[in-house]
Amino acid sequence: MAEARPARPGHRRVTGHATRAWEVVRFVYIGGFLLFLLVPLYWMVITSIKPVSDYLAVPPVVFPSEPTIVHYTAALYSYRGMQGLINSLIIASATTVVSVAVGTLMAYSLARFNTGGQHLAFWVLSQRFLPGIAVVLPVFLLYRNYGLNDTHIGMILIYTVFSLPFSVWTMYAYFRQMPVELENAARVDGCSRWQALKMVALPLAAPGIVTAAVFAFIYAWTEFFFALILTSRTAFTLPSIFRSFLGFQGAQYGESSALTVISLVPSIALGLLVQRHLVRGLTLGALHE
Amino acid sequence: MNQQRAAEAPAGAGVSGRSRGKSGRRGVVSAWVDQHFGVLLVLPAVILIVLLSAYPLVYSLWVDFVNYDFQIPGHAFVGLQNFKDAILDPVAGTALVNTVVLSSAMVALELVLGLLLAVAMVRPFRGRGIVMPIFIMPLFMSPAIVGQFWGLLLQRPFGPTDYVLSQVLGHPVTISWLTEAPWNYLAVVLADAWQWTPFMFVILLAGLTSISHELYEAGQLDGASPWHTFFKITLPLVAPILLLAVAFRLLDAVKLFDIIYIMTGGGPGTDTYTAAFYLYERGFQEFHLSQATAGSWIFLILTIPVITVLVRRLLRPEAA
Numbered sequence: 001m002a003e004a005r006p007a008r009p010g011h012r013r014v015t016g017h018a019t020r021a022w023e024v025v026r027f028v029y030i031g032g033f034l035l036f037l038l039v040p041l042y043w044m045v046i047t048s049i050k051p052v053s054d055y056l057a058v059p060p061v062v063f064p065s066e067p068t069i070v071h072y073t074a075a076l077y078s079y080r081g082m083q084g085l086i087n088s089l090i091i092a093s094a095t096t097v098v099s100v101a102v103g104t105l106m107a108y109s110l111a112r113f114n115t116g117g118q119h120l121a122f123w124v125l126s127q128r129f130l131p132g133i134a135v136v137l138p139v140f141l142l143y144r145n146y147g148l149n150d151t152h153i154g155m156i157l158i159y160t161v162f163s164l165p166f167s168v169w170t171m172y173a174y175f176r177q178m179p180v181e182l183e184n185a186a187r188v189d190g191c192s193r194w195q196a197l198k199m200v201a202l203p204l205a206a207p208g209i210v211t212a213a214v215f216a217f218i219y220a221w222t223e224f225f226f227a228l229i230l231t232s233r234t235a236f237t238l239p240s241i242f243r244s245f246l247g248f249q250g251a252q253y254g255e256s257s258a259l260t261v262i263s264l265v266p267s268i269a270l271g272l273l274v275q276r277h278l279v280r281g282l283t284l285g286a287l288h289e
Numbered sequence: 290m291n292q293q294r295a296a297e298a299p300a301g302a303g304v305s306g307r308s309r310g311k312s313g314r315r316g317v318v319s320a321w322v323d324q325h326f327g328v329l330l331v332l333p334a335v336i337l338i339v340l341l342s343a344y345p346l347v348y349s350l351w352v353d354f355v356n357y358d359f360q361i362p363g364h365a366f367v368g369l370q371n372f373k374d375a376i377l378d379p380v381a382g383t384a385l386v387n388t389v390v391l392s393s394a395m396v397a398l399e400l401v402l403g404l405l406l407a408v409a410m411v412r413p414f415r416g417r418g419i420v421m422p423i424f425i426m427p428l429f430m431s432p433a434i435v436g437q438f439w440g441l442l443l444q445r446p447f448g449p450t451d452y453v454l455s456q457v458l459g460h461p462v463t464i465s466w467l468t469e470a471p472w473n474y475l476a477v478v479l480a481d482a483w484q485w486t487p488f489m490f491v492i493l494l495a496g497l498t499s500i501s502h503e504l505y506e507a508g509q510l511d512g513a514s515p516w517h518t519f520f521k522i523t524l525p526l527v528a529p530i531l532l533l534a535v536a537f538r539l540l541d542a543v544k545l546f547d548i549i550y551i552m553t554g555g556g557p558g559t560d561t562y563t564a565a566f567y568l569y570e571r572g573f574q575e576f577h578l579s580q581a582t583a584g585s586w587i588f589l590i591l592t593i594p595v596i597t598v599l600v601r602r603l604l605r606p607e608a609a
Contacts, residue, residue, distance in 0.1 A: 022515055026409045030420065033406055033486075037423060040483065043449065044438040060449035106334040113327030120331065122600055127342060129540045129596040133568045134585040137578060138345035138352060161341040164334055192319045193326040222431035224547045225565075229573055239431040242551060253441060260434050271429030272422050279495045282428070282488060286533060286603045287495055 048072070048257035055253050071254030072262070079241060081259050087231075088238040088263070090152055092220035095159040099216040100209060102160070103167025108197060110168070111175035112183075128165035128284060132225050140229060150234045158226050163216040165284060170215060170277075173285035174208030175201065211277045214270050221267045238263040352582045359576035371583035380559045381584060384567035391474065391563065392542035395481045396535060402482065403489025404531070408519065410490070411497045425491060427484045436551030439480035443467060473553050473561055480548050485541075489534050496530035497523065536599040543592060564588050 047055055049067040075081040106124070109115045139158060140149065148154035178201065186196040202209075227240035238259070245256040271278075279287050322329065353371055355364045375381055406424070410417065427435065443450050443466035454462040466476045504522055513521070524531075546565040553561040555570065562570070568588065572581030 018514075027414075029405060029409050033402070034420065034423060037427065037483065040438050040442050041426075043442050047441060056447055058446070058452070060447070060452055102333045102337060105330040109327045109330035113330075115327040115331050118604060120335075121604055124334070124338065125600045125603060126596055127338060129592070129599065130342065131544050131565065131585065131588055131592060133544070133546075133565045133572075133581075134349070134589045135342055135345055137568070137572050137582045137585055138349035139341065140573075141352070141357070141578065142345055142348060157337070157341055161337050164338065168334065193323045194319075218429055222429070222434075224431055224433035224550075228550070229569070239433045242433050242437050245437070246551070246554065253447070256437060257441065260437055263434060264430060267429045267431075268426055271425070275422065275425065278425060278428070279491055283492060283533065283537065284603060287492060287530065 044257045044260055047253050048261050050254060052254065071258040075255045075258040075262065079244065079255055079259065080236075081238070081241060081262065084236055084238040084241045084259075085262065087152070087235055088221055091155045091159065091235070091237060092217050094152070094156045095163060095220040096213050096216045098156065099160045099163045099167045100171075100213045103164050103212060103216075104171045104202075104205070104209060106164075107168045107171030108175055108201060111172050112180065124168055125165055125284065127162065132162075136226055136229050143230060149230055150232050150236075152235050154230055155227065155235055155237070158230065159220040159223065162223075162226075163219045166215045166219065166281065167212045169284040170212040170281060171205065171208055173280060174205050178204055211274050211281065214274045215281045218267045218271055221263075349582045349586070352579055353586055355579065357579040357582070359578065367579070371579045372587070374577075374580045375584035375587060378580075380562060381567055383559055384562040384564050387562060388543055388545065388564040391477065391481075391545060392539060394474075394478050395485070395542050395545075396538045398478060398482045399486045399489045399538060400531070400535060402486045403534075404493050406486070406490045407493035407497050408523070410494060425487050427487050428491070430484065432484060432547035433551050435480055435484045436548035439476065439483065439548070440467060440552050443476050467553055468557050470557075470560060473557075477545075477548055477552060477561065480552065481542070481545070485538060488538060492530060492534040492537075493527060496527040500526050533599075533602065536595065536602075540592065540595060540599065 046063065048071055049069065050061060050064040051066055051068050051070075054061040054064045076085070110121055136158075143149040143154050148157075182204070183196040183200050186200045187193070191199065221237075222239060223237070224239040224242075227237045228243060231237065231240055241259060242256065245252055245259075274281070354366060354368060356367050357364060410420075410424075442448055445451060445463070445465050445467075448466075450466065451462045451464055454464075464472050466472045500523065504526075544565050545563045546569065549555060549561055549563050549566045550569075555562045555566050559567075564584075565588075568581045568584050571577045571584065
């Protein structure tokens with residue numbers, strides 16, 4: 001795509017002004033969109049380091065003269081951000097491990113043996129689109145009966161199930177493009193199917209596993225709805241803390257912004273790592289670049 | 290079908306037969322495992338989905354027809370009363386209309402902005418590698434957090450939006466973006482478009498990239514205007530991918546909850562209730578669990594046709 005195209009300059013000369021005008025429009029639009037994306041982020045980051053007097057000032061302060069980190073310590077310790085951070089880490093990591101392990105096995109089975117035909121595939125895939133509210137009402141009642149509300153296990157279970165479509169389909173696409181001959185060769189050498197999977201297919205699928213893991217982690221890290229309903233004082237995750245900042249009445253802009261920054265950094269960093277596989281992840285393998 | 294390529298390898302014959310001979314009971318077990326390998330591998334996932342998704346849904350069917358209300362003791366059979374309550378509730382109507390209007394507005398806006406951005410970004414330029422990561426960042430954020438900082442930007446009196454608008458327009462602007470119609474709808478749509486336009490963009494960019502350059506060059510040689518090229522060549526070619534992206538977004542947009550909860554709280558009154566927010570309020574704030582469950586089944590049934598079409602499309606082997 002990026003290779004030199006010697007034909008281009010010639011064309012450009014022919015169409016001259018019109019092309020240049022389109023180029024201007026193009027970069028104005030890109031710049032405008034960049035601004036639209038960055039301004040809210042800038043405002044949030046800057047609010048998180050403003051002293052209280054600055055964020056209540058009436059021409060708004062664009063850059064604080066005396067930046068402070070008090071909001072970060074307050075968010076972590078007075079608003080239980082630290083506990084939320086730890087909960088989020090535990091829940092998202094465990095979800096990632098379980099979802100990817102279980103999802104990889106299923107994906108392998110679907111890709112190599114076509115287990116359950118289209119029906120099983122359809123069923124798993126449609127989980128992705130199930131309205132959360134339809135599931136969470138009965139899950140809440142069932143969790144109540146089994147003492148799973150507001151527990152780490154409860155959150156890990158529900159997140160695993162709802163990240164499974166991603167894990168399964170990322171891995172499915174990966175296994176499908178891997179030649180089956182290597183596994184067959186291992187079988188001929190006397191490996192059982194399990195050994196062929198463990199020693200041949202899995203190592204080859206490692207990049208796919210990393211991608212699936214990142215998507216599962218980001219899902220569990222950013223999910224809000226289930227966390228809001230199924231957690232309260234013990235297993236609350238980072239996003240669900242924002243319920244306590246509601247109303248924008250109290251002057252907690254600094255604390256909430258600090259917490260926002262804290263929770264954004266890991267998921268953005270991870271997301272950018274798998275940038276290349278983003279399209280495949282977003283469309284459950286239907287498209288790839 | 291090449292899906293079954295692996296199955297052609299002899300299952301019980303030659304290979305596992307040899308290992309069975311070698312090591313007695315272990316061999317029998319491993320031969321059994323080999324024979325049922327496909328099923329064994331899907332078992333953990335299937336069990337999890339059954340326990341946490343299929344079983345709860347079936348259980349909720351029972352909840353639909355009984356009294357399950359934390360304010361009224363007992364689980365007496367009430368027939369269709371819960372459905373009647375849900376359908377006749379005027380707030381449910383408001384919520385449904387809001388859901389349809391807001392999700393259409395969001396997806397339409399995201400589609401237009403995202404398509405334009407994809408067209409603008411498809412040809413390489415210096416700095417594209419720096420701009421790309423910024424454009425996709427919102428996809429890795431919690432919608433609750435996006436709602437949070439849009440609220441920060443728009444709230445009155447300390448948010449900068451009204452101040453900046455006053456300066457630009459030259460007269461004082463005092464819009465309560467989060468509590469005043471129609472601005473609160475606009476605020477919610479803007480926040481959603483901020484987060485999900487990148488989704489449209491990324492998918493459409495992949496679609497545009499896959500269109501061969503020869504087509505464009507043929508068009509250019511014929512002296513076609515960019516306008517003409519866009520509508521006659523580009524758009525028809527990306528149409529299938531565009532529909533896929535729209536279906537994905539639409540199915541997520543109708544579940545709109547997080548930014549409503551954070552930015553407007555459904556208010557003022559019940560003005561910005563969406564379907565998901567309404568069901569949440571009925572179920573988890575007022576604890577009319579049966580009525581909410583009945584409502585959620587109605588909602589589910591309304592979305593199932595779209596889900597079915599999209600998933601079937603995703604399962605087609607040569608997608609896109």
